[in-house]
Amino acid sequence: MAADVSYDAVVIGAGHNGLAAAIHLARHGWKVGVFEAKGEPGGAVKTRELTLPGFRHDVAAMNLSMFAGSPFLREHGAALARHGLAFAPAAHCFASVFPDGSWFGVSRDPDVTAARLEAMNPHDAASWRAMLARFGVDAPHIFGLLGSEMPSLAAARVIWKAWRQNGTAWTLDMLRFLATSTRVWADSHFEDARVKATLAAWGMHLDFPPDIAGGALFPYLESMANQAFGMVIGQGGADTMIRAMTGYLAELGGEIHLNAPVEEVMQSAGSASGIRLADGRVIAARRAVIANVTPGLLFGTLLPGGSGNKAADARLRAFRPGPGTMMLHVALDRLPQWTAGAELAQFAYVHIAPGFGYMSRAYEETMDGLLPQAPVLVVGQPTAIDPSRAPAGKHILWVQVRVLPKHVNGDAAGSITGKDWAAIKDAYAERVIDLIEAHAPGIRTHVLGRAVFSPDDLEAENACLVGGDNLSGSHQLDQNFMFRPAPGYSRYKMPLGQLYMCGAATWPGAGTGAGSGYLLGRKLAGA
Structure with a gap:
């Protein structure tokens, strides 16, 4: 032909x-x-006015920190900047809220984070500082491995160099760490259950409930990288990345159809x-x-x-796909007023995942095909970092619901009777709002509009998100x-x-x- x-x-x-x-x-x-x-290009990195005019919501991915620190950007960053790539840095990266009205969060300034830890548990503050120092040793080798084909001579060189610089004991510890669960890792370093839960929530971003082998790596990297380098989102929306890439590709003579x-x-x-x-x-x-x-x-x-x-x-x-997710995009006339502390309104992410048992139950219910009674929530507050995403004085929330079944067999709470996502997604979105309301009372009265993407909607948006698996x-x-x-x-x-x-x-x-x-x-x- x-x-x-x-x-x-x-x-x-x-x-x-x-x-x-x-x-x-x-x-x-x-x-x-x-x-x-x-x-439109972008895959899972897209920004649209999903609720009301002037409110720019990242449809799926919001955090561009990995792109900002990537080898690709190191090589092509100057050209992408010519095509408009711009980041908005977060001074306060991520936090978790707890039923007793307390919270813990990681801010870009290590002294600010350490002061919070000192007030909670001096042992954990010392352990945090020690972990950050160790991260300075670990990071070049871990990121070197992540930046190499697997397996490859380049990956072997990374491991060889790590062994030469740090010795056999360090190398064996690192290999063991790669197979460690989040719970075992967190328990070995910290005493306060709130600190452990705050870090463990990152595992739920990547299909790792607390007791799955290999789950410790991502919480460790996210926690320490946020502390060492900070977090960034896209200025004006995550699509700043895609617009810059497509513009640069066109400059190079590449074609997009x-x-x-x-x-x-x-x-x-x-x-x-x-x-x-x-x-x-x-x-x-x-x-x-x-x-x-x-x-x-x-x-x-x-x-x-x-x-x-x-x-x-x-x-x-x-x-094998991972579990599904739901995205809830909300336009607000003010940011949530978190009862745990007004400072929480400054954070890029607030997790509602208050303990190992909470996360494990949500995951197990999902694996059984049940709508979790209390899912893990990642509440993104992008307008706290980048006010340009909404009209003056207005805000948006980016809420990721983790984790959910693709095929619904029932409801762990017993209150939602349907099994078709098109019929039940709004009812489940109400459960999500209820969970946020429990920590930020009155938020419902400040909602101007919302858009709900069920697992089925996410797969329809992008065929690679099978069953709503955004991974x-x-x-x-x-x-x-x-x-x-x-x-x-x-x-x-x-x-x-x-x-x-x-x-x-x-x-x-x-x-x-x-x-x-x-x-x-x-x-x-x-x-």
């Missing part, structure tokens, strides 16, 4: 990882075409040769087809006849490191010549760091 047009590389999906790969290749002289099914759903990856002589669009056009790829999608979509839909390797195809199709696949140990997305396929090369995959379903996983796209771009460009 004759091609309508040809490129050196064709990228399926205009999420930030696909854009990162396209930018890096275009900068190295490749002719690149990006084909996106939706009418929107409303261009891909129906099939074409094959010729045992290699991916291009793509066929839903409108029938055939796009040839001379050197690479890059699928910025989940394995289930690539090997279940886009390769209808398979890759020719049935065992590999089955292994990749078995990639594009569980990050538990059987699907992480060299096992992501499947053993033997963690280096982006798929079981078909010239076919590659990037995105959150591949190493180093979810987040806004553009890690897989950048690593794949470097791999293909040779630099």
Whole structure:
């Protein structure tokens, strides 16, 4: 079949990882075409007026700290700044509230955080300072590993260097740490249950309730990175990142085609040769087809006849989504008035996840197909950091509900009888508002508008968010490191010549760091 047009590389999906790969290749002289099914680029990084005019809500991702600290930005940051990339830093990063009316939070100033800890538990304050000092030793090696293909000679060099600098005991401790649960890690360092819960809440962002092996890494990195480097969100919205990337790609000669759903990856002589669009056009790829999608979509839909390797195809199709999420976007005439303390209104995130048992119950109920009686809430307050996202004097909330079932079998609270998300999402959103109201009384009377995205809505918004899983696949140990997305396929090369995959379903996983796209771009460009 004759091609309508040809490129050196064709990228399926205009999420930030696909854009990162396209930018890096275009900068190295490749002719690149990006084909996106939706009418706007960005994948899970989009900003829209979802409630009322002038209120700009980040549809899914809000925190751009990983992008701000990424190797991709270090290389391409000057160009992206020319195209308008701008961050809004948070002086107060994250906090948790508790039923007894207390709270704990991490602010950018280490002395401010330490003073809070001193008032709560002097032992924990000393442990926090010690952990921050250790992070200065650990961080270069951990981030070096996250910035390397897995497995690879580069990753081996990172481990070798870590061993040479820190010794065998440190190396063994670190390997053990990578398999440690959040509870075991938190219990070994802190005494106050509120401190433990505040840090453990980060595990729930990444499919790690307190007692799952491997859960300690993300809470440790998020807590210490926020303390050491701070948190940033996008100035005006998370889409500042996508607008800058698409502008830079156009400058480099790359092309983005929107409303261009891909129906099939074409094959010729045992290699991916291009793509066929839903409108029938055939796009040839001379050197690479890059699928910025989940394995289930690539090997279940886009390769209808398979890759020719049935065992590999089955292994990749078995990639497991994580639990679902709900997004609740709220327009307000004032920020929440948290009863635990007025200072909480200055934080980028306030978690409602007051203990290990609370988190574990929410997770277990979800795994049983039940609507959690009390879900974990991540209450984002972006206008506390960036007032430009709403009209003067007005505010927005970005509320992520973690975790929820894709298929609802019942309600752990016994009050919601339906099982179809379209019918029950507003009732469940009321439960979410009730939980916030318990810590910020009167918030209902200040709501100007709201938009609810159920797990089904999130998947309809982005096919990679299977069942509302905003991580594009569980990050538990059987699907992480060299096992992501499947053993033997963690280096982006798929079981078909010239076919590659990037995105959150591949190493180093979810987040806004553009890690897989950048690593794949470097791999293909040779630099």
